[in-house]
Amino acid sequence: MNNMFQDNINQLSLLAAAIILALTVWVAGKYIKQMKTDRSTGELADENWDGIGEYKNELPAGWAYTFLGTMIWAIWYWTTGYPVNAYSQIGEYNEEVAAHTKQFESKWANADKETLQAMGEGVYLVQCAPCHGIAGDGMGGKAADLSVWGSxxxxxxxxxxxxxxxxxxxxxxxxxxxxxxxxxxxxxxxxxxxxxxxxxxxxxxxxxxxxxxxxxxxxxxxxxxYGTPEFVKMVLEHGKKGFIGTMVSFKGRLTPIQEKAVGTYILSLSHND
Amino acid sequence: MFHWLEQRPFLFSVGVFLVIAFAGLIEIVPDFAQASRPIAGKQPYTLLQLAGRHVYIKDSCNACHSQLIRPFKSETDRYGPYSVSGEYAYDRPFLWGSKRTGPDLHRVGEYRTTDWHENHMWEPTSVVPGSIMPSYKHMFTQNADLETAYAEALTVKKVFNVPYDKPGFTKLGSWEEAKKQALEDAKKIAAEMKNQDVKDAVARGEIPEIVALIAYMNSLH
Known part of the structure; x- marks a missing residue:
């Protein structure tokens, strides 16, 4: 709830809603009062639509100034005001990713072995298990057997x-x-x-x-x-075109912390201490 | 002041339409014109890849797999960088798809390999336990339709000016040249495969659908 009011778009929307509500109440009140008391006066226009005529009225001053104002605002908005580079979907995506990466790195910078292992297991199941198998055994020779790797x-x-x-x-x-x-x-x-x-x-x-x-x-x-997360990081970044098949490079796809976590997890498969 | 306009409802309607349409046009057209250009370095499909694309369409892969990565962190973490429109410039038709029963495939060439696809298309659950994808064993015996693929490539080259045979772009050439090139590409893929029937077929000069499909999958990135 707190976050909702910190967003500047939401703030503007709420402000605009309040103004519109106030104006509506005021205008409605004015016209209701007019309907009760006013009598029609003035000069009729020449046109006549099936007996319905129209008075020649000047534009109401407030209406005219508002209309003029919107025209001036439109020119300003058109030429300089439009936030060409101020917002884009991709920009929002970039900001979100940068914020997440920063938070991720500071949060897990000094992660202990258990945390890394748990994180590594998560990454492993998504990125590595399709070839190396959920248990890391290489699925009967479809990929390298990681359950003996590092030993x-x-x-x-x-x-x-x-x-x-x-x-x-x-x-x-x-x-x-x-x-x-x-x-x-x-x-x-x-x-x-x-x-x-x-x-x-x-x-x-x-x-x-x-x-x-x-x-x-x-x-x-x-x-x-060999037998440390460092070595796993090296393989992840290089990729491999080996005897069994090809392993793609994960450079840029995993953060250094995630790579280290994967290494820690893979080592835990062969070092059960 | 505006009596001349108010008295002519049809003219007035046309005028209103034109004014609103103009605003739409100047917002949409420049963006479209720019976004539909191929991104730098984008190559038209080779004959083999195109034949694989036809297999993809024929077996309705797009009914379960999308080819469009949206700019959300959850998607780019899993599938790679978000898609941009210029990447689809040579896709006729594009295969964005609208339903993900299976994962997105737009960058599958970046993280899956020939031997993985071979295992997976033969029996999906052998590499992805719990997968509900059916196996596509017929792709290992049926041959890909190179003639149709060549006809399409030649058509888009002539009708839509797709830059086949231009310097720095995919070479298409005559039917004989293109067929020879496709067979060479197929041999490279078959060399990384393990299925002996497929290897034998390629050695005989045939191109099983699986080879074309893998060529197409590997080209997606």
């Missing part, structure tokens, strides 16, 4: 099958660069956030991802962030 099994899967179509300058990662024990060791190391002693076999990965795994300044994906 050692996920890294092993990538080493075994390679990775394709993230669009980095280094190009696609071939399948089976490592196998057996070596793959196990590297997967363990990467899935643990590259902490601890680096296995010698990581040299195979370092060729593209760099010795620190950070991807040599954007030449290849930064695998030191």
């Amino acid at each position: 050692k099994a996920g890294v092993l899967d990538t080493i075994k099958n390679g990775s394709k179509g993230l669009g980095f300058p280094m190009g696609d990662m071939p399948a089976g660069l490592l196998s057996g024990d070596a793959a196990e060791k590297v997967a363990e190391y990467v899935a643990n956030g590259m902490k601890g002693d680096q296995p010698a076999e990581f040299a195979t990965c370092a060729g593209c991802h760099g010795a620190d795994g950070k991807g040599m300044n954007g030449m290849a994906p930064d695998i030191s962030t």
